[in-house]
Amino acid sequence: KKTPLGRTDPKSPSPLTAPRAPEKMKVFLRIRPLTAAERERGEEQGCVGVTSEDTLLLRASKDSQAMRNAERGVAQSAHKFNFTQIFSPTTTQQEFYDHTMKEVVHNVLQGENHLLYTYGITNSGKTYTVQGVGKEPGLLPRALVSVFLKLSGRLYSGMDLKPVLCQDVRRLDASEVHAETIIRDALLKEDECASLDSGIGGLSTTSHIATQLEGVRFSVWVSFYEIYNEFLYDLLAAPPSLQLKKRATLRLSNDKHGNPYVKDLTWIQVHSADEAWKVLKAGQRNQSFASTHLNHNSSRSHSIFTVRILHVLPDADPRQGTKSCELLVCDLAGSERCKNQQNGERMKEANNINTSLHTLGRCITALRHNQNNRSRPPQVVPFRDSKLTRVLQNYFCGHGHSCMVVNINPCASTYDETLQALKFSAIATQLVHGPSSKNRVAYILSLLQEQQVRATVLEEEECSDEEDGDISMFDSEALLQAIDVLKREVLRQRQEKVELEASVREEVCAEMMEVISRMQNDFSETLETERALIEERYESKISNLETSLKKYYSQEIKNEQIQELTTALEKVEGSVMAPPPLFPPISEDLGPRRSQRLASAHYPEVAHLSAELEQCRAELDLCRTELQLRTLGKDKRFIQAQAENSATLTSSADRKLEEGQRNLRQFRQALQKLGAELQSGERACCRSTDGERLRQTLSAADDIIGRQDQMLVELHNSLQLVKADLRRKADTLAQLQSPASLPPPSVPGSCKRRGCGVTAPAGGLAENQPPEKRPFFRTLFSARTPTATPTRNKAEQMEATPYARVLRSRQPTPPPSPSVVRRGMKPTMF
Numbered sequence: 001k002k003t004p005l006g007r008t009d010p011k012s013p014s015p016l017t018a019p020r021a022p023e024k025m026k027v028f029l030r031i032r033p034l035t036a037a038e039r040e041r042g043e044e045q046g047c048v049g050v051t052s053e054d055t056l057l058l059r060a061s062k063d064s065q066a067m068r069n070a071e072r073g074v075a076q077s078a079h080k081f082n083f084t085q086i087f088s089p090t091t092t093q094q095e096f097y098d099h100t101m102k103e104v105v106h107n108v109l110q111g112e113n114h115l116l117y118t119y120g121i122t123n124s125g126k127t128y129t130v131q132g133v134g135k136e137p138g139l140l141p142r143a144l145v146s147v148f149l150k151l152s153g154r155l156y157s158g159m160d161l162k163p164v165l166c167q168d169v170r171r172l173d174a175s176e177v178h179a180e181t182i183i184r185d186a187l188l189k190e191d192e193c194a195s196l197d198s199g200i201g202g203l204s205t206t207s208h209i210a211t212q213l214e215g216v217r218f219s220v221w222v223s224f225y226e227i228y229n230e231f232l233y234d235l236l237a238a239p240p241s242l243q244l245k246k247r248a249t250l251r252l253s254n255d256k257h258g259n260p261y262v263k264d265l266t267w268i269q270v271h272s273a274d275e276a277w278k279v280l281k282a283g284q285r286n287q288s289f290a291s292t293h294l295n296h297n298s299s300r301s302h303s304i305f306t307v308r309i310l311h312v313l314p315d316a317d318p319r320q321g322t323k324s325c326e327l328l329v330c331d332l333a334g335s336e337r338c339k340n341q342q343n344g345e346r347m348k349e350a351n352n353i354n355t356s357l358h359t360l361g362r363c364i365t366a367l368r369h370n371q372n373n374r375s376r377p378p379q380v381v382p383f384r385d386s387k388l389t390r391v392l393q394n395y396f397c398g399h400g401h402s403c404m405v406v407n408i409n410p411c412a413s414t415y416d417e418t419l420q421a422l423k424f425s426a427i428a429t430q431l432v433h434g435p436s437s438k439n440r441v442a443y444i445l446s447l448l449q450e451q452q453v454r455a456t457v458l459e460e461e462e463c464s465d466e467e468d469g470d471i472s473m474f475d476s477e478a479l480l481q482a483i484d485v486l487k488r489e490v491l492r493q494r495q496e497k498v499e500l501e502a503s504v505r506e507e508v509c510a511e512m513m514e515v516i517s518r519m520q521n522d523f524s525e526t527l528e529t530e531r532a533l534i535e536e537r538y539e540s541k542i543s544n545l546e547t548s549l550k551k552y553y554s555q556e557i558k559n560e561q562i563q564e565l566t567t568a569l570e571k572v573e574g575s576v577m578a579p580p581p582l583f584p585p586i587s588e589d590l591g592p593r594r595s596q597r598l599a600s601a602h603y604p605e606v607a608h609l610s611a612e613l614e615q616c617r618a619e620l621d622l623c624r625t626e627l628q629l630r631t632l633g634k635d636k637r638f639i640q641a642q643a644e645n646s647a648t649l650t651s652s653a654d655r656k657l658e659e660g661q662r663n664l665r666q667f668r669q670a671l672q673k674l675g676a677e678l679q680s681g682e683r684a685c686c687r688s689t690d691g692e693r694l695r696q697t698l699s700a701a702d703d704i705i706g707r708q709d710q711m712l713v714e715l716h717n718s719l720q721l722v723k724a725d726l727r728r729k730a731d732t733l734a735q736l737q738s739p740a741s742l743p744p745p746s747v748p749g750s751c752k753r754r755g756c757g758v759t760a761p762a763g764g765l766a767e768n769q770p771p772e773k774r775p776f777f778r779t780l781f782s783a784r785t786p787t788a789t790p791t792r793n794k795a796e797q798m799e800a801t802p803y804a805r806v807l808r809s810r811q812p813t814p815p816p817s818p819s820v821v822r823r824g825m826k827p828t829m830f
């Protein structure tokens with residue numbers, strides 16, 4: 001029982017059983033036999049070896065560039081290539097057709113679009129393979145014969161449906177039909193004798209036009225054009241007039257779906273293989289051939305012969321009910337070395353041929369890259385870089401299937417070019433066909449079959465190959481079922497696409513977020529770095545500004561301080577240099593700093609006090625002399641009075657010294673305070689550029705202060721001596737107070753004689769003192785003398801003077817307490 005699918009063997013899948021899974025593009029290799037002349041030239045070097053049905057071993061010829069590279073170690077001398085199938089030089093045209101084009105025709109009749117193109121270097125047998133010669137018809141005539149045989153009895157006789165654009169069909173009106181008829185007849189009349197010497201000879205060329213109206217009928221149209229020097233020429237168009245001379249070029253356009261098509265191309269309806277062959281022959285006469293050094297009849301253009309089959313449904317709107325499919329056979333021009341061309345025109349042709357073939361190679365490489373790297377962004381396929389690739393574009397983008405025939409010749413002299421052609425074809429072998437076009441009848445039928453397989457058991461039946469692709473064997477009910485299935489399939493695929501789009505969008509969003517996040521981090525880091533740099537730069541600027549300001553104001557302050565110090569030093573120099581040493585020695589560790597010493601220069605009273613102390617010392621010397629005289633003395637009463645006075649003096653001196661020490665301590669504190677203040681000024685001064693001048697000034701002040709210190713040391717020594725002297729005097733007086741040792745009362749005369757002129761008055765000491773002593777006693781013992789009120793006032797004043805403070809500060813330890821208390825004496829500080 002015959003199934004609606006016309007299946008023959010369910011075990012071997014046919015195009016009708018299921019949509020073919022994506023498969024690699026078929027690449028066939030055909031090796032041309034060497035001619036006698038080539039053998040004589042020594043072209044036979046065993047360069048081409050077939051190791052298996054699909055493997056070719058290419059060995060470099062001895063004079064080839066590849067061999068030279070191999071000898072230099074930069075390339076290999078042998079290459080292995082794999083193909084779908086390799087055909088040896090002995091393969092006949094029929095064998096080659098059976099293994100290649102037969103299946104293609106089969107698929108075309110099932111509704112597929114198919115491309116077959118030949119590729120190879122010049123003189124490799126491309127044209128021979130496509131068109132054939134003499135009694136050896138090539139693939140194209142055989143395909144035409146096969147098509148018309150299969151469509152025999154189902155051909156559409158009318159000429160009112162014509163292919164337009166990429167795959168559309170247009171209904172012609174009567175006038176247009178008439179015009180088409182004229183063109184067709186003119187073309188076929190030219191080649192009335194063509195079939196006699198054509199490659200169709202020997203093949204069945206009979207076809208029958210359908211007489212019954214029911215069922216699908218087929219209208220076959222053919223076109224033939226070439227791409228020559230990147231221009232499209234219609235090979236079926238009427239030859240140019242004598243005035244024009246130049247052939248009109250065709251333009252490539254896109255339909256509303258973006259599919260490229262050749263605008264204004266001549267389409268000829270043919271009813272048989274003979275007619276198709278005549279059209280082909282007519283076109284060949286317009287084709288660009290030329291004799292080259294390699295091929296006396298070399299194709300200088302890419303020729304494209306198209307067979308388009310319209311599926312005419314009875315009483316249907318041609319725009320909706322007519323489908324079309326096509327077989328495109330492309331005989332590419334052969335690649336060749338431009339430098340081998342002597343003729344400029346040939347060189348230009350070769351250049352254009354090579355460029356377009358190179359673009360084809362780039363397109364196939366890009367397609368393969370995109371197919372192998374689906375996760376990466378796709379490469380742009382440079383279809384638009386040449387006319388050839390634009391014309392063939394649809395066949396690489398899922399609108400049809402393509403297969404490639406690689407032709408090579410085994411000549412040693414063309415080894416390098418052959419190697420390049422094989423490398424290109426090796427890339428093409430990895431190309432996978434895109435999804436089939438939606439209008440594939442085979443696909444529809446396969447979906448339909450899927451439905452039916454679920455419901456019924458598939459029965460085997462005998463069916464010829466010719467019946468496999470016949471869509472008319474299905475009734476309208478089956479086709480409606482197929483349409484339902486297709487609708488569901490469309491919905492399913494739409495759903496799939498939506499889900500796919502959603503997932504792709506998610507992935508893209510995730511990636512974008514990642515990229516944005518990375519960019520954000522990078523920007524943040526950059527921002528931080530920039531911020532840090534700017535901060536550092538501005539901190540540096542602020543620091544420089546501060547330094548400049550400090551320098552400026554330090555300079556100002558320094559100038560003022562230098563001025564003040566200079567004034568002070570001038571004063572000190574003026575007042576201190578004259579007086580003798582005044583101050584007691586100061587230990588190094590407890591000594592004031594330079595600034596403190598410098599501060600003393602601010603106290604001119606020191607000089608004054610030094611002078612007074614010197615005077616005091618002189619008075620003490622006089623006193624010592626007086627006491628010595630009294631010790632030798634004659635006047636006991638005088639001595640006693642003197643002893644009392646001495647005790648009083650000692651006590652008073654102790655008190656005065658104590659006060660002096662306290663004053664010195666205060667003075668030292670004041671000096672330390674002043675020193676601290678000066679230290680800051682000193683530091684500022686030292687940093688300034690005029691620090692050297694100030695240092696010199698301070699150094700001079702140091703010298704002065706050093707001398708002053710020396711004077712203070714000496715003064716201190718003098719005071720110690722005074723104290724010791726007073727102590728001795730006290731001891732002497734204590735001895736004299738004892739009865740045995742009391743000297744006799746002194747006589748006034750003796751006192752006068754000694755210049756003392758002082759008796760021992762009960763009322764006051766001043767009268768018994770020599771006139772020179774008065775200042776000393778007024779200063780030192782004012783508290784004991786009735787006339788000492790002014791002196792006491794002065795001592796009180798002195799307590800607050802810097803001198804007193806110096807005394808206090810310069811005395812590190814308090815003086816020792818008196819260790820001896822003499823009889824009749826009050827304890828003293830000595």
Ligand SMILES: Nc1ncnc2c1ncn2[C@@H]1O[C@H](COP(=O)(O)OP(=O)(O)OP(=O)(O)O)[C@@H](O)[C@H]1O
Binds near residue numbers: 297
């Ligand atoms: N398989 C074959 N058997 C016998 N002869 C062949 C075969 N292939 C090619 N030839 C011969 O080789 C010569 C060159 O072939 P053909 O013109 O087809 O090459 P081509 O590749 O088309 O060259 P071009 O690119 O220059 O047009 C022709 O004379 C052709 O008859």
